[in-house]
Amino acid sequence: MTRSKDEIAAAVAADIPTGAYVNLGIGQPTTVADHLDVGHGVVLHTENGMLGMGRAAVGDEVDPDLTNAGKVPVVETPGCSYFHHADSFAMMRGGHLDVCVLGAFQVSVAGDLANWHTGAPDAIPAVGGAMDLAIGARSVFVMMTLFAKDGTPKLVPELTYPVTGLGCVDRVYTDHATFALADGAVTVVETFGSTADELADRLGLELRTP
Amino acid sequence: MRARVCDSADEAVADVADGATVLVGGFGLAGMPFTLIDALIRRGARDLTVVSNNAGNADVGLAALLAAGQVRKVVCSFPRQSDSYVFDGLYRDGRIELEVVPQGNLAERMRAAGAGIGAFFTPTGAGTMLAEGKETREIDGRLHVLESPIRGDVALIAAHTADTAGNLVYRKTARNFGPVMATAAATTIAEVRDVVEPGQIDPEVVVTPGIYVDRLVRVEAGDRA
Numbered sequence: 459m460t461r462s463k464d465e466i467a468a469a470v471a472a473d474i475p476t477g478a479y480v481n482l483g484i485g486q487p488t489t490v491a492d493h494l495d496v497g498h499g500v501v502l503h504t505e506n507g508m509l510g511m512g513r514a515a516v517g518d519e520v521d522p523d524l525t526n527a528g529k530v531p532v533v534e535t536p537g538c539s540y541f542h543h544a545d546s547f548a549m550m551r552g553g554h555l556d557v558c559v560l561g562a563f564q565v566s567v568a569g570d571l572a573n574w575h576t577g578a579p580d581a582i583p584a585v586g587g588a589m590d591l592a593i594g595a596r597s598v599f600v601m602m603t604l605f606a607k608d609g610t611p612k613l614v615p616e617l618t619y620p621v622t623g624l625g626c627v628d629r630v631y632t633d634h635a636t637f638a639l640a641d642g643a644v645t646v647v648e649t650f651g652s653t654a655d656e657l658a659d660r661l662g663l664e665l666r667t668p
Numbered sequence: 669m670r671a672r673v674c675d676s677a678d679e680a681v682a683d684v685a686d687g688a689t690v691l692v693g694g695f696g697l698a699g700m701p702f703t704l705i706d707a708l709i710r711r712g713a714r715d716l717t718v719v720s721n722n723a724g725n726a727d728v729g730l731a732a733l734l735a736a737g738q739v740r741k742v743v744c745s746f747p748r749q750s751d752s753y754v755f756d757g758l759y760r761d762g763r764i765e766l767e768v769v770p771q772g773n774l775a776e777r778m779r780a781a782g783a784g785i786g787a788f789f790t791p792t793g794a795g796t797m798l799a800e801g802k803e804t805r806e807i808d809g810r811l812h813v814l815e816s817p818i819r820g821d822v823a824l825i826a827a828h829t830a831d832t833a834g835n836l837v838y839r840k841t842a843r844n845f846g847p848v849m850a851t852a853a854a855t856t857i858a859e860v861r862d863v864v865e866p867g868q869i870d871p872e873v874v875v876t877p878g879i880y881v882d883r884l885v886r887v888e889a890g891d892r893a
Contacts, residue, residue, distance in 0.1 A: 505771065506695040506841045522698060523842040529696035529725075529749075540840060542847040542875070543695075543721075544779040547772030551792060575797075582759055583768045584748040585798065590772035593791045624795040624811070 460633040460651045466601050468493045470559055470631050473599070474500055478556035479549075481505065481591055484528045486601050487559040501537075503555055505587040507546045510538025527587070550587065550594040558595035560588065562602045562627075563619045564612050567663060569627040569639045571600065572619035585622075592623030604632035604657075611661045613637065613644070637665075671834025671881045673863055677707035680857045680883045684713045684822055691778065691818075691849040692720040692730055693825035696749075699842035700729045703859045703887040704824040709733055715740045719778070719818055721771065721845060723747035723755035734758060743818065745771035770798060773815050775848055781817035782851025782880075789814055820853035827876065830860040831869050834878025843875065850880040857883040 461469070463486060471493035474480055481503045482488050491513070494500050502511040504526045511526060512533035520531040541549075549555060564572040574588045575581065592598060602612055613630060629647075630637040635657055636647040645666040646654040658665040674680040681704060684690065690708070694700030709732060716739045723742045724731030731754040733739060747755050747766060758764040769777070770792050780788055789812035793799045803814040825846040828839040836858055838846055850856045858876075863886045 504841070506698070506844050508841050521840065524840040525696065525698050529698070540838075540843055542843050543771075543775040543845045544848045547775050551772050551776075551790065580760075582748040582756060582766070584746045585768055585770050586746040587771040589770040589796060589798070590792045593794070594772075621796045 462633075463489070466631050466633065469636060470599055470601055473629070474498075474557055476500070479503055479509070479554065481550065481555050481558040481595065483558065483560040483588070483591065484586075485561050487561060488526075488528065490559050490601075503546075503549065504532075505546055505550065505591075507541050507543060508538060509541075510535045512538070547587070547590055550590045553594060553596060555595040557597045557599060558591045559599045559601060560591060562600045562612065562630075564614050564617050565600055565602070565627050565630050565639070566614055566617050567639065567644050568642050569625045570617050571598070571622045571627050572617045574622045575620045577620050588622050592626045597628045598626050600627050600630045602630070602632055604634040605660075613661055613663065615663065669882070671830070671832070671878055671884055673832055673884045673886070677703045677859065677885045677887070678710060680704065680885045681707045681711050681822075681824075684708060684711055686713050687715045688713060688821040689717040689719065689819070691820035691823040691825075691845075691853050692718055693823070693844065693846045693849050694729070695721050695841065695844040697725055697729065699826050699838070699844045699846055701824045701826040701859045702729045703885065704857055705729050705733050708824070709736050709738065712738070714738050717741045717743065719743040719774070719820060721745055721774065722749060723752055723766075725749060726751045727754065731755070734764065739764060741765035741767065743767045743769060743774070745769055745774050768798060774818070775845065777815055777818040778820075778845075778848045778852040780815075781819040782848065785817065787814050787816045818852065820849065821855065823849040823853035823856040825849055825856065825858050827858050827860045829862045829864060829869060830858060830881070830884050831864050831866045831878070832884075833866045834881035834884065835869055835871075835874040836860070836876035836878075836881060837869060837873055838875055847876045850876045855882045856880055857885065859885045859887045861887065
């Protein structure tokens with residue numbers, strides 16, 4: 459059996475160390491927060507100027523002055539702090555975040571990331587903080603399906619989508635397997651529903667096993 | 669020069685000229701200077717370059733300024749959103765220019781302008797299409813891109829409280845680009861919910877010192893229309 463999105467999120471959460479400063483990208487990565495134990499001491503960073511971001515706000519808690527990067531109202535946690543945008547991105551670009559979790563269109567064996575633009579001529583490009591996170595966080599985790607809807611692999615020898623960052627991805631969590639990327643080689647950490655050899659065939663890649 | 673408290677938002681933006689570069693605070697709707705933008709629409713200045721994180725949401729604030737046809741170019745990190753239909757329409761019709769800038773570069777380019785820095789090298793964007801045509805250099809084994817400052821003729825920002833010396837404090841994540849933009853424009857105009865006397869804001873909590881603020885306009889919390 460392959461992993462569900464929820465199981466992928468749980469696997470990412472399990473690999474985030476106690477006390478880490480973490481940025482969760484918009485979309486699927488946000489769901490990692492549901493699996494982080496508060497007692498775990500993980501501190502969430504949001505690019506729009508907050509450390510110690512809490513869960514989504516409900517009812518009377520909603521405050522238009524307090525949102526996450528996806529513009530969703532959130533709440534404070536004890537010990538949180540606010541700062542302006544240049545400081546927020548200095549944290550990201552200066553290597554102060556321990557982990558960021560991002561979605562992706564493609565990841566290459568060299569750890570190159572494509573997640574901001576499909577390259578389609580009619581698409582309106584929008585990058586947000588993706589390029590800053592990709593190059594700035596100490597560890598970059600990607601969550602994605604291993605294959606596109608048409609069956610095309612998303613873990614590839616070389617990117618065909620526009621680059622977000624070069625050589626930046628450390629781990630890739632997918633429905634079929636978790637991969638560790640280092641020095642241009644891909645190591646299969648664990649698989650779900652198929653063997654490492656079967657995945658190597660489908661991907662057309664050389665995969666190492668630990 | 670010390671900050672001046674204006675009687676109205678119209679008075680505050682009365683000299684914004686055609687062709688001006690306008691830095692507009694806010695991240696989505698949080699921290700957006702709605703009252704000043706509405707005054708700028710009434711002022712009717714055209715051919716503007718707007719620098720902001722987004723390119724307007726729904727029909728209010730920055731989106732209303734775009735809809736009024738007053739903006740020639742948008743410089744932003746994330747134009748496309750679920751409710752950015754005003755910008756999307758103008759862009760697809762070829763009626764507005766777009767420069768997409770990684771969000772950290774957007775903030776740092778304005779910080780550089782405010783701090784008198786001529787240009788800076790950053791790894792953000794290196795090897796991507798957003799670095800095409802830009803000078804690059806390998807520093808400590810890593811590819812960096814040369815980025816230049818973004819200066820505004822005017823910055824329109826929203827803060828929570830000001831004193832009459834122009835010192836500003838913000839509220840929660842509505843702070844976002846305000847303090848950076850305040851430093852980067854020739855004229856900075858802040859709309860605030862409250863204006864107090866000097867000494868009534870604890871100097872330890874001032875976020876934007878008054879030296880960066882030229883004009884203040886008090887707005888009611890409910891003024892966001």
